[in-house]
Amino acid sequence: MWNWSGSDLKLRLTLRVAIVSTLCFAVISGYFLIEADRSVRGRIAAVADVAAKTLELQQSKIQWLNNARSEFPDLDSVAASVMTPGLCLAFRSNSGEISQRFCGGSQTDTAAPPLAFAALYRRLFDPCREVVRQVVSRGNAIGEAVAWIDPAVPTAEAWHDAGRLMAVFMIALPLLCALVYAALARALRPTRQIRDGLERIAAGDLAARLPPFDLAELSAIGDVFNQLAERLAAALSDRNALTQKLILVQDEERRHLARELHDEFGQSLAAIRALAASARQTAAADCPPLLAECDGIARTATDMMETLRGALFRLRPPDVDELGLAASLEGLVAGWNGRSRGQPRFEITISGSFERLVASVSANLYRIVQEALTNAAKHAGATRVMLRLEMREAPPGGGDSAIVLAIDDDGQPGDPQGDPQLRSGLGLLGMRERVAALGGRLSFETGQPSGSSLRVIVPVAASREAAPVERAA
Incomplete structure (x- = not known):
């Protein structure tokens, strides 16, 4: 089964044209075969009509001349003028007996059709059917003029006509597909520009624009593409401007916070360290047990100062x-x-x-x-x-x-x-x-x-x- 996913659009459309052309060829071939069978039937019916009229005239002449020895039926004159290869003409009495019969020879210059085609043709059209016309004399039917054709003859003619159509089709279909593919390739050439434009947009090039195209549908796509690109560029520009303003505000807040920490928190830690040093001197003279607490306060203040320096370094480089x-x-x-x-x-x-x-x-x-x-x-x-x-x-x-x-x-x-x-x-x-x-x-x-x-x-x-x-x- 053909996998349509990811296939070339030109190839897909060309294959569809080929399929439609094949279906049209099949319909046309069937039409020609039907018309050929109808033509053969009409020709046989005309021969039967001529034969019946001729026999009726012969019978009337015999009766008018009262010549009982005149030969009847006499189909020689009819057979000489209407006989074709494979055509058979006969007179059948009311008893069903064939009194006279003429058959044309079969064609020798036509190749025999394949058995499968012959079987299908005979099943569809039944070329063996007889065409019967009554022969009437003085208001009474005295027999029948019967015409038919050898089924091998119309079957061979149908195969010959189908072969010519097939040869024409085998030549015309590749040419048609090539012309359709070339026309589609030319018509769809702007799709490469559309794809390139989309790739440029995807890569971040918002200045990409599409030119006007000859086809109205592609021009409409190009117009929408250009409008979207312009709106996307404007939206991205606005977003970038807003983001940069936010970055400016963020950096300003960092500097402000670093300044506040340095001026307020830093000075407070420095004062705590100074008070701890003063308290240690007092404790050394009056209350030695407080020396450990004073040293702990000083160490804590020193650690907090180091932490503050690291935070200030990160906030304000x-x-x-x-x-x-x-x-x-x-x-x-x-x-x-x-x-x-x-x-x-x-x-x-x-x-x-x-x-x-x-x-x-x-x-x-x-x-x-x-x-x-x-x-x-x-x-x-x-x-x-x-x-x-x-x-x-x-x-x-x-x-x-x-x-x-x-x-x-x-x-x-x-x-x-x-x-x-x-x-x-x-x-x-x-x-x-x-x-x-x-x-x-x-x-x-x-x-x-x-x-x-x-x-x-x-x-x-x-x-x-x-x-x-x-x-x-």
């Missing part, structure tokens, strides 16, 4: 403008290694110079790395995280320099669509928006059974035009 991207990332990795005590282990490799990088690019790349390391350490349960930062120079043939950022870990790959941490502003969506603001590309792949890879490519020339999303305060 160091000034990337002053330290540079490379030094800031090295400090970030060192901080993670210090806090994690080797589990997981963070490694960093930097190649190329980033000293002249635009400040907005440095700040956004720092945030991307910060969020990626946080996800790998806290949500993926990675034991090893590899960070590689490379300044890829422009190729000799032309093009722009690009910053390539790669982060690989061996943690359990979470579902970016299902993990709320990855979908939040601190996760993959925030990274994508930051990369989009720089005119770059981001890809995230998960391995089996574990591990994940984050790749970011930012063209340096394009990033110079990007609006800054964050400047470290």
